[in-house]
Amino acid sequence: MKSLSELREEIDRIDREILALLNRRARLAQEVGEIKKKKGLPFYVPGREAKILSKLEEINQGPLPPESIRAIFREIISACRALEEPTKVAFLGPQATFTHLAALKHFGTSSDLRPMDSIQEVFDEVEKGRVDYGVVPIENSIEGIVNYTIDMFLDTDLKISGEIFVSVNLHLMSKEAELSKVKKVYSHRHAIAQARKWLSENLPKIEVEEVSSTAKAAELASREPGTAAIASEAAALLYDLNILAKNIQELSKNFTRFLVIGKTDSEFPSGRDKTSVMFSTKHVAGALFKALQPFAVYDVNLSKIESRPTKKKPWEYVFFVDIEGHRKEDRVAKALEELKETCSFFKILGSYPAGFKE
Amino acid sequence: MKSLSELREEIDRIDREILALLNRRARLAQEVGEIKKKKGLPFYVPGREAKILSKLEEINQGPLPPESIRAIFREIISACRALEEPTKVAFLGPQATFTHLAALKHFGTSSDLRPMDSIQEVFDEVEKGRVDYGVVPIENSIEGIVNYTIDMFLDTDLKISGEIFVSVNLHLMSKEAELSKVKKVYSHRHAIAQARKWLSENLPKIEVEEVSSTAKAAELASREPGTAAIASEAAALLYDLNILAKNIQELSKNFTRFLVIGKTDSEFPSGRDKTSVMFSTKHVAGALFKALQPFAVYDVNLSKIESRPTKKKPWEYVFFVDIEGHRKEDRVAKALEELKETCSFFKILGSYPAGFKE
Incomplete structure (x- = not known):
């Protein structure tokens, strides 16, 4: 059996190796950055990041649990990305709120997080290109949807590139x-x-x-x-x-869900994605039922459906639907194509890696 | 010049190496945990953790900056420690406040953070052994000291084992x-x-x-x-x-300072420590001046001095002093010994690694 000081020396040795690898990784990330700059490609590719994490989880033999691996690599990725330039993220402020925690959880501490006064301002900052991404609350597992955020998607062409869950105790x-x-x-x-x-x-x-x-x-x-x-x-x-x-809720925790918004969605499928779409049907009986049929046909799971009145006509509704899978997956693409044909209005808000409830 | 996909393959290879090293490190940490359990030693040794970080910063050749190295290794250390049992930390709640951010920054996401309703309750939880540590606000660079926290140290024997800075914009x-x-x-x-x-x-x-x-x-x-x-x-x-x-303050940022409290301080000097002491002098002219003389003699820097009236006698004050250095350093030990001799009351609240303003 090794002594405490022998074990510590070994840990220190491993830490030095990790440090060297981190800096090697950072230099490669810089090279990637240079190529991306030349080609005009985005620095932050959420699908690729999610895929890196899910591949590592797959080969992870422990003893470290997947949530720790995710937390560590989120910081590594955040730090490497920041070498080019820290990712600029507007979030619904003030500082030190659940939305701030969500932004930290998603973008890591090496990003440039900027609190905004309203959900509208978060959308504006992203639209005007003053920040790369925005983080806004979308629903609470108890209270339901944040209507203001939903409505913003009616007025803007911004896309969803990620979702984040943060737990809230009761x-x-x-x-x-x-x-x-x-x-x-x-x-x-x-x-x-x-x-x-x-x-x-x-x-x-x-x-x-x-x-x-x-x-x-x-x-x-x-x-x-x-x-x-x-x-x-x-x-x-x-x-x-x-x-x-304190904490009188059942084991199934209470979560608040946040969306990451940007000029593009997460184009690169991560293997564990969701897609959000928005559509209106004609106001006839059975229209919604008919609209949703393609999902059943192509075996696409609906994880959520919400309806909101449009501002234009009374009794006209817009539906917001979250489905499992990426828009580039065959069965998803086919279902969306067929849905589109039955709709008077149809918009894909984006495909993005599913968030973790942890 | 390498292509994007070649660079990405190399990054993936490095990530797998890092993953393997992380799990090797975790197994060693588990062995350390077993020895500590047998010997009844504490799992969390803040001085050793701070030393790990400062040694890594010393040998770090970049391109990753020291603050990124700290953020990544804080998560690594937090995850390894949590394998034994997640460190239980009470903080002044509710969730999603500056104190919550401070606790996350110090203990990492792999710890068990528990919001409390009051500063008193944080101290109680630590004293009763229901949590390992507590996090409480102590001062804001603008408003000054949190008197309630200062006063708690008069009524308890808890020690300070760390400090944390979180920036607040104006x-x-x-x-x-x-x-x-x-x-x-x-x-x-x-x-x-x-x-x-x-x-x-x-x-x-x-x-x-x-x-x-x-x-x-x-x-x-x-x-x-x-x-x-x-x-x-x-x-x-x-x-x-x-x-x-927004953000109309000068470059020198506005920080809130938090203390980590526990049953022991950080016994192991990290090389970059502070020590907090509390004392009363006799109510005679020049008593405070005389009390502070040993710090000048032994070249010990005072980083802060605060006074609070005691609850017992009118005009009797308790002084709280933060000095640079660890109580086990020779010059600090000597200065404290001499200070003690001039005081009617004297208590070392603890030595601990200095926090980072970032």
Whole structure:
């Protein structure tokens, strides 16, 4: 058995080897950068980066888990890319918010992250070319879609080049200082569902009322004595509530999803992609059903469908659909082609590597 | 000249080598963990980690800059440490705040970060052994010290094992929508000093008034038409102000400093350390001057001195001093020994690797 100091010497030796390889990798990345500059190619190729990560995960024999490999290589890739010029990323600010965490998680610490005051401003910065990418929230696994972001895609030609998940914990909060004083619990029905086990074990005989959002629940709890809300810490802070129990959601975590927007999508399939499309059908019975048929025919999974009224005509809807697969995959391309034919309006928002829930 | 695909193949080869080395390093770290477990030694040794980083920076020949090397190895070390068990860290919550960013920056993404409701709760969690470390704000380069954290050290025997810096940008904000409407600017004097150049170039004839904090400035700007504040984005959000100009501070950035607290300090000198001590002198003229004399004699730099009234006697003060160097360095040890002799109360809060402002 080796001694502590022998093991440490070996670790130091390995670290020096890793350092040398990192710098060799960086020099190669610089050469890649020069070629790209000459040819006018983009520096950041999300599909290639996702593929690098997924290939490494495949051959990874451990003991390091895939999420650690991803975290380490995200920093390596971010650092090599920054040698050319740090990737400029606008995000919905202020600093130190969930969107900031999402941008860090995706682009690494060696990027130039710039907080913006509004989702609109993030889109503007990307459109005007002042930044390379933007990061905006798109949905929360509890509250659902961020309509403002969805609507922006109606007014712009920007594409989606990535998605990011960041976990958000749920807590029981109240103006009351003790759990025994709580006679009623408010929350969004998804949050209630996620906390059902905890509620049945800890507050079995308490009335539970569904409201439109966890923020609304927190607001009600701040006004009505004897009530509590299931919501995030941010809500507890905003409405000055006491957190009576932490992390009461089931194992399936609560995530907020963010989109990376840019002038192009992720053209290069990574092998684990999603594609987002936007379309309108004629306002006739069964139109949506018919529109979605190609996905069934070509065995393409729908991971999400949302509808939003258009601003132009009453009762005219735009549908936003996320599907599994890349637009360059055969079955996906065929399904999209057929869908397009049934639509009065059709736009591919982009194909991009699927995010990791971790 | 190599082609794009040749370069990429080479990068992929290097990535596979790095992956293999990472897993070899992880296995060695596991062996270290087993020995430590047998001997009852702590898993996290901040001094050793800082030394690993500083040695790598020394031999680093580039092109990767030192801050990228630090960011990559912080994730490597975090991942290897987590194989034994993720380091449990309590931080002042909620999630997605500057303290969360600080904890991530220091402990990496492979650690178990737990948001707490108050600074007191962070200290409690560490004292009760429910987490390994805590992260709390200690001072902002503009507003100064966080008194609550300072006071906690009077009531606890916890030690300081690290410090972390996170940068915070300054903006001009107002209820007005245009800069031309601004007739007066409020801010803390440090923020005004940092923005002097911008003010003289952009608002040369405007009255500037010093107030106690940037938050106070933002509050005043939210109530008085025609005024603006220099403050952080968080303040703009809180008081619903328009940001009229971004990042108006000088190059010297505005940082918030955080402390890592634990049951022990960083015993192992890293070569680039600080030491924090706390002491009271007798209430006689010249007592503080006399107390500080040993630092001059032994050539020890003071990087900060703060005083706080004790809760026990009026006019009795406790001083908090940060010095450069580790308590195990000869000149530091001697200076502290002599200081101790002149004090009615004396406590070493800990020696720890100095943080990086980046």
